[in-house]
Amino acid sequence: MWSPDEIASVCYNHFNKLPKRGKPETDREWTLLAAVILLTDSSDQKTVHKQVVSLGTGTKCIGQSAMSMKGDVLNDSHAEVIARRGCVRYLTEQLYRAVSGQSSEVFCPGTDEGKWAVKPGVSFLFFTSQTPCGDASIFPMTGSQAQPCEPVKAIQNEESERRGLKRHAESELEETRQGPGMKTSDNHSSCRKSGDADEHEVITENKERNQLNEVSHYQPNVKKRPDLHRTGAKCVPDGPTDPLEAGLLYHNVGVLRVKPGRGDRTLSLSCSDKLARWGVLGFQGALLSHYLQGPIYFSSVVVGKGPYSHQAMQRAMKTRCSHVRALPSGFSARAPELLQASLEFTHNHTHIESKHTHTLGRISPCGAAISWCAVSQQPLDVTANGYKQGVTKKALGTLQARSLISKVELFHSFLKLVAATEDSQLPETLRGKDLRTYWDYKQAAGTYQQAWTQLRLQAFPLWPRSPRELLLFY
Numbered sequence: 285m286w287s288p289d290e291i292a293s294v295c296y297n298h299f300n301k302l303p304k305r306g307k308p309e310t311d312r313e314w315t316l317l318a319a320v321i322l323l324t325d326s327s328d329q330k331t332v333h334k335q336v337v338s339l340g341t342g343t344k345c346i347g348q349s350a351m352s353m354k355g356d357v358l359n360d361s362h363a364e365v366i367a368r369r370g371c372v373r374y375l376t377e378q379l380y381r382a383v384s385g386q387s388s389e390v391f392c393p394g395t396d397e398g399k400w401a402v403k404p405g406v407s408f409l410f411f412t413s414q415t416p417c418g419d420a421s422i423f424p425m426t427g428s429q430a431q432p433c434e435p436v437k438a439i440q441n442e443e444s445e446r447r448g449l450k451r452h453a454e455s456e457l458e459e460t461r462q463g464p465g466m467k468t469s470d471n472h473s474s475c476r477k478s479g480d481a482d483e484h485e486v487i488t489e490n491k492e493r494n495q496l497n498e499v500s501h502y503q504p505n506v507k508k509r510p511d512l513h514r515t516g517a518k519c520v521p522d523g524p525t526d527p528l529e530a531g532l533l534y535h536n537v538g539v540l541r542v543k544p545g546r547g548d549r550t551l552s553l554s555c556s557d558k559l560a561r562w563g564v565l566g567f568q569g570a571l572l573s574h575y576l577q578g579p580i581y582f583s584s585v586v587v588g589k590g591p592y593s594h595q596a597m598q599r600a601m602k603t604r605c606s607h608v609r610a611l612p613s614g615f616s617a618r619a620p621e622l623l624q625a626s627l628e629f630t631h632n633h634t635h636i637e638s639k640h641t642h643t644l645g646r647i648s649p650c651g652a653a654i655s656w657c658a659v660s661q662q663p664l665d666v667t668a669n670g671y672k673q674g675v676t677k678k679a680l681g682t683l684q685a686r687s688l689i690s691k692v693e694l695f696h697s698f699l700k701l702v703a704a705t706e707d708s709q710l711p712e713t714l715r716g717k718d719l720r721t722y723w724d725y726k727q728a729a730g731t732y733q734q735a736w737t738q739l740r741l742q743a744f745p746l747w748p749r750s751p752r753e754l755l756l757f758y
C-alpha cells in the first residue's frame with residue numbers, strides 16, 4: 285500500500301517545491317521537517333492516494349517571557365508542532381466546507397447530531413525527518429558510536445542519590461541496547477557537540493560538562509564504552525531531574541521534558557510528549573472536537589533516516605500511556621504504528637555537518653519556521669521568533685504580524701466555522717452557551733477535557749498547566 289520511503293520522498297519533494305522563503309541557507313544552516321499525510325484508499329482498496337496536507341519546518345522555541353496574552357505568538361516552532369497546527373488549520377477548512385454543503389475530502393456526517401466523522405478509507409499519517417526531541421531521543425549509541433571523543437565525567441548532585449530511578453533507567457537502557465529493534469544511522473557522529481541552547485537539540489552527545497565536583501569514570505583503555513544519545517529537553521519542574529552521570533546514566537527515561545529555549549525557560553513540552561498526548565486525545569485539539577464524532581489519531585508515525593531506536597520510540601509514544609483507562613467513549617490509548625524510512629532529509633543537522641566546509645563558518649539551526657497546508661487561501665506561512673518573518677519591530681502585535689497558525693488565528697477560523705453552521709446543525713456543546721474566550725471554548729469541549737483529565741491523572745501528573753491568563757483572548 286505504501287512504504288516508509290515513499291512517504292519520506294513525498295514529503296521531501298513537497299518541501300523542495302516550496303518557495304525559498306524560510307528555507308535553510310545551503311550548506312550552512314540546518315532544519316527539521318515534519319508533515320501530515322492524508323491517506324485515501326482507492327475504491328477497490330488496492331492502492332492508496334498519498335497527499336501532504338500539512339508540512340512544517342523549524343527548530344526554535346520561545347521562552348516564557350516572550351509568550352503573549354493575545355495568543356498571537358507561536359511559542360513552539362519545532363517542525364512537528366508547526367505541522368500539527370497547519371493540519372488543524374486544514375481540518376478547520378474541511379469542516380467549514382462540510383457544514384456549508386461543499387464537498388470535503390475528509391469529513392462525512394457522523395451519527396450524532398452536529399457531529400462529523402472521518403470518511404471510511406481516509407486516515408492520517410505523521411512524518412518527521414528526525415526522532416522527536418525528548419524521551420524518544422534517549423537511547424544508547426551502538427558500535428563505533430559508543431566511543432566518546434573525550435572523557436565524560438559524572439557530577440555529584442542530589443539527584444545521583446535517586447538510586448531507584450537510576451536502576452530503573454539503567455535496566456531499561458540495557459534492554460534497549462540489546463533489543464532487536466535497535467537501529468541507528470551509520471554516519472551519525474558520536475562526537476557532535478551540542479549546539480545553541482535554543483536549537484532543537486536532536487540527539488547530541490553533550491561533552492561540555494561542568495567540571496565541578498566530578499568523579500571520573502573514564503578508563504582510557506576501555507573502548508566502546510556504552511554511551512547515550514542525549515536530548516536537549518530538560519525534565520519538567522517538580523519531578524525527578526536527570527542524574528547527569530557518565531554514559532548510560534546521563535538521563536532518566538520515560539519522563540516529561542520541556543524544550544530548551546534561548547534566554548529564559550520555555551513552557552513547551554518536548555515533541556515526544558506532545559506526540560504521546562496526541563496518541564490518546566487525538567491531534568485535532570479541543571476546539572475541533574466540538575464538531576467531531578471522535579478524536580482523530582495518526583495511524584502511523586514515520587521517521588526519516590538518522591539515529592533511531594524503535595524501543596525508545598515505543599517507550600515514549602506507547603508504553604507511557606498504554607495503561608490509561610476510563611477514557612470517554614471514542615478515546616483510547618491506541619498508539620500509532622512506528623516506522624523508519626531509509627531516506628535522509630538533506631537539510632538535517634547530520635547531513636549539513638558532513639558536507640560543511642569550515643570556510644563557511646559555523647553551521648547553525650535555521651531561525652525561520654515554514655508552515656504550508658492544503659487550504660484555499662494563503663497556504664504558506666513563514667515565521668521567525670513566533671511572528672511572520674520580516675515584520676518590523678513596530679508591527680509586532682498587529683494583525684499583519686500574526687501567523688495564520690497562531691492560537692488566535694486558529695480560534696478565529698474556528699469561530700467562522702461556528703458562524704457558518706446553521707443553528708439546527710450546531711454541536712450540542714456549543715448550543716445556548718455564553719462562550720467568549722479561547723479558554724471558554726476549550727473548556728466547553730467536555731468529552732475532550734475529560735479524556736485529558738484521565739490522561740493527566742494516570743500518565744502525566746507533572747504536565748505543566750498553561751497559565752490561564754494566556755488563554756483568555758478572543
Ligand SMILES: [Zn+2]
Binds near residue numbers: 363364416484555556
Ligand atoms: Zn522537537
